[in-house]
Amino acid sequence: MTNKSAVAEKLENYLEKYQTCRAHTWVLCEPLEQDDYNLQAIAETSPVKWHLAHTTWFFETFILAKLEDNFKPFHPAFHHLFNSYYNGVGKPFIRRNRHLLSRPTVDTVYSYRENVDEKIKNLLKHNSKLSDHQREWLLFRLALGIHHEQQHQELILTDLKYNFFQNPLLPRYQTKAPKINHNITSPALRFIEFPGGKTTIGYEDKGFSFDNEKPHHEISLPPFSLSNRLVLNHEYLAFIEDKGYQKPGLWLADGWESICRSGINKPLYWFQKNHEWYEYTLYGSMPLSMESPVCHISYYEADAYARWAGYRIPTEQEWEFVAKRYSHLIDGSPHSPYHPLPQINGYEINHLFNHCWQWTLSAYLPYPKFKPFIDEVGEYNGKFMCNQMVLRGGSCLTPHDHIRPTYRNFFYPKDRWQMTGIRLAS
């Protein structure tokens, strides 16, 4: 009885972690009407129902199908319908058509979730059949599945926001909006100098991290300085009022072409009514909070703003260098608001974590000697290492487990539906 291996014990304790994560997804869906589960305005913003099923499929495919005796999937077609992009295990359903999957229904998808949860529970409870090697493997896949689901928890909110915004009724995800104190004044913009020098980039602890954060490696960083906070809405408004969107000299060539073709002249969710600025948020439409960090802007906009302001944005190495020195500022509190709010505190540096994802000057490329996760999950990150830029820091919608100095998020320069903001450097 007693001779349980350490990993076997660890595995049992992992069940709670699993269940907490799965339950949180459910909590996020509580405010939804059933009609809301299937919205998809663009290929990038998947329906909530699809997120619910896909994250479940991930556990079913990458754990249950590998370890269960006589494995039978919940439904034979789900392997096709809810595969996102894992070509190694089969051909995924057309991404932009996910909203056309009225079947399976929301109810069936919840049954699917329960079914897989039950099977995972059994697997963990009855892990005595497994070898320690299998247990190690299982522990890793569980951790990956949980982190994967947490990434989708964030996407559920960002995708829903984009999809809701297409509806002139501007639905509210949260009906009770936080009071915004419009009298707050944020700290003045200041630049903190860092000496650079030899430093280590990448994840070197023992916990879970994604393959793209590794291997850690030494680089030497020239001296630089970083702004003490994100760019605020009133500062970005000054850029607009100075006709920043009409001056080609401020823009990257591709950026200029992109804003001209799309007619972009303000952040994604900003709009004007009776000469007043408003912003659509998960709380519905709100008067623009001038002291909040600007968000939902593209890399092109971040780059143009920085040039206009006489600065640049940081590289991901610079950002990580600073973040590692200020990692104590990571907020352990379980709950963030659903929109970045003005911040008042006495910190030397603000908004590093959990406010807005911060565009960096770094293309998303593999670290030297990068090794993708092995087997089918090797498609997780590596194949996106082209045409995208690295973002750091996490937004107020990012699960707290994902806030760490080495975490690399990545989007195309034109993308704006994520909660993306601007940190300046020079």
Place this chain on the structure above:
Amino acid sequence: MTNKSAVAEKLENYLEKYQTCRAHTWVLCEPLEQDDYNLQAIAETSPVKWHLAHTTWFFETFILAKLEDNFKPFHPAFHHLFNSYYNGVGKPFIRRNRHLLSRPTVDTVYSYRENVDEKIKNLLKHNSKLSDHQREWLLFRLALGIHHEQQHQELILTDLKYNFFQNPLLPRYQTKAPKINHNITSPALRFIEFPGGKTTIGYEDKGFSFDNEKPHHEISLPPFSLSNRLVLNHEYLAFIEDKGYQKPGLWLADGWESICRSGINKPLYWFQKNHEWYEYTLYGSMPLSMESPVCHISYYEADAYARWAGYRIPTEQEWEFVAKRYSHLIDGSPHSPYHPLPQINGYEINHLFNHCWQWTLSAYLPYPKFKPFIDEVGEYNGKFMCNQMVLRGGSCLTPHDHIRPTYRNFFYPKDRWQMTGIRLAS
């Protein structure tokens, strides 16, 4: 008390007609899951929920808003959201984005329907306040609204079919499929000769008809002959097997370009599995019924097939000439199947009404001295009189009220999601 005018009495009796129509829409939705109400794969195929709201909006806007004292709409935004194309009364919401309206919810839309039904009922019951002129006006608008809703009843089914088809699960609208007797042999193809001559085209009775069916007018028609039935699936299959889709000489220039660009080489809902042909229907996937009329083909396909077979398709005048002579064949039975089935009967001419819409050689143009409906509803038909072709006869999904020799339906030559078939002429 007794001095009710004839039109006042007629009006009261109209309530039942109204309620029957509205109830039938509800019946059509009974087989749906709630997830099914919001599907829209292409701009042309609106979500069921939108159809439910739009038909209601039609009564609210074109009747209630005109006659009610202190009219207040059910919801101020619905005027924008559920306007289809009536620019005269405001700017409609973007057509292809209708699937993004998760709000109002299905429940709210059903409340909307009840609310408007109640108000219409009151209006009819308390029509004593109205002048006879107003009553005549009201009678017309009610009839128009009902016929309008009936058109959308057909669209609910054709749109749903198209949208369901995008889902690899191939959902069934009706779970209980009719038994198809694959031993039936349809009558041999035969051509019936008609002398033509002077004849009247258009609607000349007293009942309701659309503006595009009028005014009736004389034309002189050259002699012609018409096939005794529609083209059948096995005949169309012979066209495919003879490489009809690979021979440019059979096709109109625009048709050739269209099938090349879209890679079209069979009717919309046909597919092959293990070398057997199947067809997706509202009953789900079924083995192709060889003796059923071919349907879901474009004008280009109808034209190419006819050329291949050595014939042509009829003009709308020829079709109407024949249909008026065989109008006793209109089937008064309340219920058609949800897919055209093989027909066995001793009729001289078959499939004239209520099997498939039949493409004609006639562009959809105004009749001489055409007058659109007056006021805002003038946009109903006239503004589509360009680039479309006339179809006649109705399909098995068409409400029986709409089956008449003069009825003109119209679609773009490339359209295939309606139940369109081929009648030959020479």
Place this chain on the structure above:
Amino acid sequence: MTNKSAVAEKLENYLEKYQTCRAHTWVLCEPLEQDDYNLQAIAETSPVKWHLAHTTWFFETFILAKLEDNFKPFHPAFHHLFNSYYNGVGKPFIRRNRHLLSRPTVDTVYSYRENVDEKIKNLLKHNSKLSDHQREWLLFRLALGIHHEQQHQELILTDLKYNFFQNPLLPRYQTKAPKINHNITSPALRFIEFPGGKTTIGYEDKGFSFDNEKPHHEISLPPFSLSNRLVLNHEYLAFIEDKGYQKPGLWLADGWESICRSGINKPLYWFQKNHEWYEYTLYGSMPLSMESPVCHISYYEADAYARWAGYRIPTEQEWEFVAKRYSHLIDGSPHSPYHPLPQINGYEINHLFNHCWQWTLSAYLPYPKFKPFIDEVGEYNGKFMCNQMVLRGGSCLTPHDHIRPTYRNFFYPKDRWQMTGIRLAS
């Protein structure tokens, strides 16, 4: 020697006709720089060089290849490069890529022309080897080839105009512009009534006509009236100033969608400079001549203008009915200006022929019992009988041989690069 058959003699005399036609094409090219021969801004506007080669290919393919012993083409690849759309004789080169054919050079194409001209001359001179049946066949094909080349003479000018217009230098095809008398006042708009009745439509003489003008057939035409002249620039300007382009109620649904998507708000070649209106013409840029007929407008614009003015455009039958009664007004003079000018004369009806092509309400469809030309040239007209509208009357760029009451031209409703104008009817 003397016993030449009538057709043999006719054939010899035909040589001059052929040579005149071919020489005229050359004359049209005289004002060009060599750089101008290969312009193609859109698929529809072929390069001049391609027109020169294609018309030559037509004679080579449809005459020489059929009658010459041991026929050898001038160059084996030209059959592919200069085939326009005759799928029956081979696969044509991609239409929109014609401007990429820098080879053969202009010089080579002129050699090609000379070579084919020489061979045709020989064929005609030495026709004694032919049977009378072959001579008849040859006569028809020659006539067709000449009329074909004449159609391309007009296209050379309309295509060049469109292509030149893309160049900010606004090149002049003709450097010497006609003096426009801006003091001329056109006759007031008046409507001439016609009784209609039984009438014959279509070509019934013995000369050459296209297959689409036949067979002639009787129709009965309701009474109608037709305007005494085309709509003038100042009248069209009033439509613009009354915000005609901003009123959806004036437009066909497809027309509204088309002008919104393309941002169209004036005729194709109009532009404003310092608040004055100008028009690009083959003489270069000129101040807009207010008393000239408006041209280069789409069917949608013609239709919307007519609705705005309280009228409609005529059907092709109405137009032909009138044209046959006024065919003495066809101007036999060899030369028209390259742009429609104000007209002063005492005619009862003006601009019928040779000013602007006049949009009709008639879709381009086959006449009853239409038979395409036989053999390969059957693709000439028939396969375009879908989605296009009939235009009548010819423009000032149309060769005089093509001006006749029965001639049917056809373009898509959206097309504007032809010299298209508006005749009103009611």
Place this chain on the structure above:
Amino acid sequence: MTNKSAVAEKLENYLEKYQTCRAHTWVLCEPLEQDDYNLQAIAETSPVKWHLAHTTWFFETFILAKLEDNFKPFHPAFHHLFNSYYNGVGKPFIRRNRHLLSRPTVDTVYSYRENVDEKIKNLLKHNSKLSDHQREWLLFRLALGIHHEQQHQELILTDLKYNFFQNPLLPRYQTKAPKINHNITSPALRFIEFPGGKTTIGYEDKGFSFDNEKPHHEISLPPFSLSNRLVLNHEYLAFIEDKGYQKPGLWLADGWESICRSGINKPLYWFQKNHEWYEYTLYGSMPLSMESPVCHISYYEADAYARWAGYRIPTEQEWEFVAKRYSHLIDGSPHSPYHPLPQINGYEINHLFNHCWQWTLSAYLPYPKFKPFIDEVGEYNGKFMCNQMVLRGGSCLTPHDHIRPTYRNFFYPKDRWQMTGIRLAS
């Protein structure tokens, strides 16, 4: 008299350099027919005539307009027509429409070149009016203008090749093709190990270099190894035959999407005839030379090939590290062939310079403390630092002045019309 400053003397000597460069452009155009000057199949491949005018405009705008008293441009419209992308000096003409500029003619453009050459000559001869500061400025701008024209000399050839290839005649730029010895065997693939370590990246000499090569800076490079030659055609053919283009696991996500959408399954200019492979070259079509380096492949293809072969491509730092150690291999010979040929020599490392541009794993980003050229020419390079990848080494079409270890070329990952090949690393 004698007291000429050093810079004044340098300036006078510069005239020859200028004239040599300009004359070479002319030599490159000698084999062209006049028809060839205006070809443009895609936005990226400008017409030769446009290149001729644009390079001239560069000298006129960035030198003459700044230094000439009473400067008058050759033609006022050229400033708009021949500006490529310098928004700072005005709005450029639409890029993809350059082929529509039949005017100015080729002759006029040659006159434009002569006119500017004459003025530059005068400026240099009479530079006594200038201050030394102005002379320094002028020297820099002249050098920039020459290097700019040399870049366009390469583009003239690569663009022409792409444009010629659209013509089924497959025209030859050079009629006399080199004999290819198909019996040559290239050296076996071998990897040379490099220790990495601290190294300097970027240009540190005194001569001309582009802003993007600077500033030079230290980095520390992990150990790596680099292949001794480029990937050869027969090796790439093995990748094709192993169905490399059908295996999604080999491809970046964007790459897979790109080849699927465009139907790409071989290098740009390869084609098959009677089961034999051919390649279109500037010498016309040639049998595929199996021992020549593969070229005209995208970054995606380079990356997929490397993964298939079990390697990766190098970073730009690795490439530069090696190139600096082998810079003696730069071939000083004035003339390269117009297509990469099999190479036989005893070098340890082959194809480093002047064979094919070599894709690197490095996104095109600014070096630390990057400063764009000052004033209007600051738009030269910096604004393209997004979405593109760095290429190194130069191709056989690259002017010799541009072959140096620090030179950074850049294209989008999907681009294939440049002479791009594959160097492996591990």
